[in-house]
Amino acid sequence: MTTAALFIILFACMFMGMPIAIALGLSSVATILMFSHDSLASVSLKLFEATSEHYTLLAIPFFILSSAFLSTGGVAKRLINFAVDSVGHIRGGLAMASVLACMLFAAVSGSSPATVAAIGTIVIAGMVRSGYPESFAAGVIANAGTLGILIPPSIVMLVYAAATEVSASRMFMAGFIPGLMMGGILMIAIYIAARIMKLPAEPFPGVAQLGKSFMVALGGLMLIIIVLGSIYGGIASPTEAAAVAAVYAYIVSVLGYRDIGPMKGIAWRNEGEGIAAAVARNLLQMLWALPKSIRHPEVRKVILDASKVSLMLLFIIANAMLFAHVLTTERIPHQIAETIVHWGLPAWGFLIVVNILLLIAGNFMEPSAILLIMAPILFPIAMKLGIDPIHLGIIMVVNMEIGMLTPPVGLNLFVTAGITGKNMIWVIKACLPWLCLLLMFLMLITYIPQISLFLPEYIDQLKGY
Amino acid sequence: APIEIKFSHVVAENTPKGQMATKFAKLVAERLPGKVEVKVFPSSQLFGDNKVLEAMLLGDVQMAAPALSKFQKYTDSLQLFDLPFLFKDMAAVERFQSGPVGQEMLTSLESKGLVGLGYLHNGMKQLSASNPIKVPADVSGKKFRIMTSDVLQAQFEAVDAVPLKKPFSEVFTLLQTKAIDGQENTWSNIYSKKFYEVQPYITESNHGVLDYMVVTSAEFWNSLDDDVRAELKKALDESIAYGNKIAAQKAEDDKQAIIDSKRSEVIEMSPAERAQWVTAMKPVWKQFAGAIGQDLIDAAEASNQ
Amino acid sequence: MVRNLVTQLEEAFLSLLLVAMTLLVFAEVVMRFGFNSGIHWAQELTLLMAAWFVLYGASYGVKVGAHIGVDVFVKLLPSKAHRFFTLLAIVLCLIYCGLFLYGSWIYLSKMKMIGIELEDMPVPKWLAMSILVFGFVMLIVRFLQLGWKVITREADGFHFSDEAEESMELAKELQGLESKDQPDPDANNKEGRS
Numbered sequence A: 001m002t003t004a005a006l007f008i009i010l011f012a013c014m015f016m017g018m019p020i021a022i023a024l025g026l027s028s029v030a031t032i033l034m035f036s037h038d039s040l041a042s043v044s045l046k047l048f049e050a051t052s053e054h055y056t057l058l059a060i061p062f063f064i065l066s067s068a069f070l071s072t073g074g075v076a077k078r079l080i081n082f083a084v085d086s087v088g089h090i091r092g093g094l095a096m097a098s099v100l101a102c103m104l105f106a107a108v109s110g111s112s113p114a115t116v117a118a119i120g121t122i123v124i125a126g127m128v129r130s131g132y133p134e135s136f137a138a139g140v141i142a143n144a145g146t147l148g149i150l151i152p153p154s155i156v157m158l159v160y161a162a163a164t165e166v167s168a169s170r171m172f173m174a175g176f177i178p179g180l181m182m183g184g185i186l187m188i189a190i191y192i193a194a195r196i197m198k199l200p201a202e203p204f205p206g207v208a209q210l211g212k213s214f215m216v217a218l219g220g221l222m223l224i225i226i227v228l229g230s231i232y233g234g235i236a237s238p239t240e241a242a243a244v245a246a247v248y249a250y251i252v253s254v255l256g257y258r259d260i261g262p263m264k265g266i267a268w269r270n271e272g273e274g275i276a277a278a279v280a281r282n283l284l285q286m287l288w289a290l291p292k293s294i295r296h297p298e299v300r301k302v303i304l305d306a307s308k309v310s311l312m313l314l315f316i317i318a319n320a321m322l323f324a325h326v327l328t329t330e331r332i333p334h335q336i337a338e339t340i341v342h343w344g345l346p347a348w349g350f351l352i353v354v355n356i357l358l359l360i361a362g363n364f365m366e367p368s369a370i371l372l373i374m375a376p377i378l379f380p381i382a383m384k385l386g387i388d389p390i391h392l393g394i395i396m397v398v399n400m401e402i403g404m405l406t407p408p409v410g411l412n413l414f415v416t417a418g419i420t421g422k423n424m425i426w427v428i429k430a431c432l433p434w435l436c437l438l439l440m441f442l443m444l445i446t447y448i449p450q451i452s453l454f455l456p457e458y459i460d461q462l463k464g465y
Numbered sequence B: 001a002p003i004e005i006k007f008s009h010v011v012a013e014n015t016p017k018g019q020m021a022t023k024f025a026k027l028v029a030e031r032l033p034g035k036v037e038v039k040v041f042p043s044s045q046l047f048g049d050n051k052v053l054e055a056m057l058l059g060d061v062q063m064a065a066p067a068l069s070k071f072q073k074y075t076d077s078l079q080l081f082d083l084p085f086l087f088k089d090m091a092a093v094e095r096f097q098s099g100p101v102g103q104e105m106l107t108s109l110e111s112k113g114l115v116g117l118g119y120l121h122n123g124m125k126q127l128s129a130s131n132p133i134k135v136p137a138d139v140s141g142k143k144f145r146i147m148t149s150d151v152l153q154a155q156f157e158a159v160d161a162v163p164l165k166k167p168f169s170e171v172f173t174l175l176q177t178k179a180i181d182g183q184e185n186t187w188s189n190i191y192s193k194k195f196y197e198v199q200p201y202i203t204e205s206n207h208g209v210l211d212y213m214v215v216t217s218a219e220f221w222n223s224l225d226d227d228v229r230a231e232l233k234k235a236l237d238e239s240i241a242y243g244n245k246i247a248a249q250k251a252e253d254d255k256q257a258i259i260d261s262k263r264s265e266v267i268e269m270s271p272a273e274r275a276q277w278v279t280a281m282k283p284v285w286k287q288f289a290g291a292i293g294q295d296l297i298d299a300a301e302a303s304n305q
Numbered sequence C: 001m002v003r004n005l006v007t008q009l010e011e012a013f014l015s016l017l018l019v020a021m022t023l024l025v026f027a028e029v030v031m032r033f034g035f036n037s038g039i040h041w042a043q044e045l046t047l048l049m050a051a052w053f054v055l056y057g058a059s060y061g062v063k064v065g066a067h068i069g070v071d072v073f074v075k076l077l078p079s080k081a082h083r084f085f086t087l088l089a090i091v092l093c094l095i096y097c098g099l100f101l102y103g104s105w106i107y108l109s110k111m112k113m114i115g116i117e118l119e120d121m122p123v124p125k126w127l128a129m130s131i132l133v134f135g136f137v138m139l140i141v142r143f144l145q146l147g148w149k150v151i152t153r154e155a156d157g158f159h160f161s162d163e164a165e166e167s168m169e170l171a172k173e174l175q176g177l178e179s180k181d182q183p184d185p186d187a188n189n190k191e192g193r194s
């Protein structure tokens, strides 16, 4: 009865087009008012607790901020240059380089559609010029772009960690190998297709040029080293690492790359300037740029954009915690788990059900909303069936990747349609063969937990636990 | 309908506090059938330690057992229990708490609308760290995680250590990665939170006490019939005694389990070394004597006899 | 004019909170490693700023359409039905706000009555938590404004933020760069030379 009320109100509100955060909150409050004696004051207390007692959650706004600074066109271009210089000379090289560029961009951005937009805009046109079919190019990018949420840092993983209290740093480590693997699978598939379709290769630019483009790309890529390095090197907790990442992202984009902000267009070294003079001038200009950033419209826009995304996510999370609170006190996941155990459904069977549920949900909703609604229900059941919480998390993330490519709500489809100027049907057809690869990959991830668990467990072992 | 008592706590059901709460629910079910029903919500299912007292004042929780440090904003006097080296062992703590002054302190929350019903033991605190600790100089400049408490902050500052406030949920990671050098806790917490796996040295310092207070709201408590209230208090006293016995046994067992695990070396303190700590930390007593009350400190010290 | 000023203040306030939280946590790391010390009030202040950020931000999010929702189904309906369900949804949102405003008022009054302070800062707790009431009042204001816009046909829904659309901004920026770069084939390697 309680369960029915909770879910009917939730879905009615959601499909009426209410903000998901409020649909979650209203269904929880209504259920509490109808079926328990809790006062509205204590529900407000619970909401305040959800917004003010979860230090770990702060990693979310911090990573969103760092990603906002680094998800710029300039960073994307540098990563693409490096990717083309390193694998472009293989047959089908431009397509493989695009996948590599997506993987690299994924490593600085927590978002998949941003990855498609940033990399796709440049490389799809480039591939078409080099003689690739446009549908091939678009399909590759739409799929490789989904890696944005699998390769750490990932906002979706942080949301999962928040919903289940699983360690965010272990989730990040767990996403690493699957992310590389999916990228590898895509590249192998491209290589095979390239041999059949006789796709071209780029000339190798030489080791010197490769080294140069690597150094240039490194500024952005250092972010992932800072994040994973500071968590595992004993400098900071995930929340602190995220704050460090945000400060670093500001420094690289505003003072280093100078794509945005008060130093835009200022050269590191002017024509005929001595090295000592250049160093002194740059230092002074950088110092002066710090206070100037406060008023600079571009810097302010980046921060405001990050604020909008952060407050939206944190407000959903706060309401989702209320929802999870109702679930636990009414013992709803517990009852579902008992029913499942009663049916004798084994862990592998449960995982099939999980995948189907998530794939359906992925058609209509965005990843963080799905996770916040489904994780509190699925998590306790999975624990009862002996499924590793990290493994479950990676399965959910890979499902979310697929959801970005399925209509009617598929963020990567929308972006791909936008940058190619084609209609949705064309984009869906272009993505289909690659989507099958992704589904195969989901099977691998679901039934070989070691792919996800190897790295976090290996690191624990290294440290002797 | 029977009167409903929601007992909210933040630990697992199999811990001493969890078992105490379950025992209380069972005794009440036996003795006040149809009159009072106790529902236990473990593992922060209802509220965390920082919000449970507020929820109690709103009338949504009837009983809870937060650590004594959690009351520092409700009353100054309970900070007494955070003072370092005040009690020499748990027997002294027990003597003080069950004595007249200890019982009187249960009423210190009345002006804020709360009633203390009894003390529940966790145990004496030990120091764990990534380096061996024997004398105060060993912790100089080292970073220690503390619960939010002005006394505990002063205690570490007195030996030139750096107290850091960090949420309990992040402590393990911070210790594991050596971002923080050490922490203070009871044997049972060090064992159950697996701190001994990431802290190679534990010094048996017994430098302080970590106890809980079972509280209820005055509004709720005074609304009960006299006979029901008396019966509840009796059942609670029995449950607390039961929980304390388990806690004492568990402290012993967990200490032994840590020694047996060989993950962590347990260091004993000689009386001379202990004297150095007392000298270094005793100024903290004076610092808080005004807020807590010198008479309370004297009474507590007397319980060591 | 006034509307513009309010928007600027709101944006500055939220940006300031986000930046302050980031810098405070960053400063803690620097203090711990650079100076072997901590900031004893940092954690409490950071978490409090997070609460203000979210509870105030929720209403700003309604104003600028930063929230997300599922509007694929209502968009399939004929426009009259679409408007009806949107208005119904706004009424339900107002009920949500009303319930929380009422609960928050009681909660805050109780905290004011017992008069305790924050753990690490000498600030009355009810004052630090007053954003609960203020935030929901603002949320009601924003939903009423949105409702009025739907009635006067200025708006047809919640205008949910669209991550796809935002990513397209990035694409446009890049397309702009690309066309500018065309005449200068070496432009991609600007940094390479420096």
Ligand code: NA
Pocket (backbone or CB within 6 Å): A106, A107, A108, A109, A110, A111, A147, A148, A149, A150, A151, A152, A153, A154, A155
């Ligand atoms: Na990422």
Ligand code: NA
Pocket (backbone or CB within 6 Å): A362, A363, A364, A365, A402, A403, A404, A405, A406, A407, A408, A409, A410, A411
């Ligand atoms: Na989808």
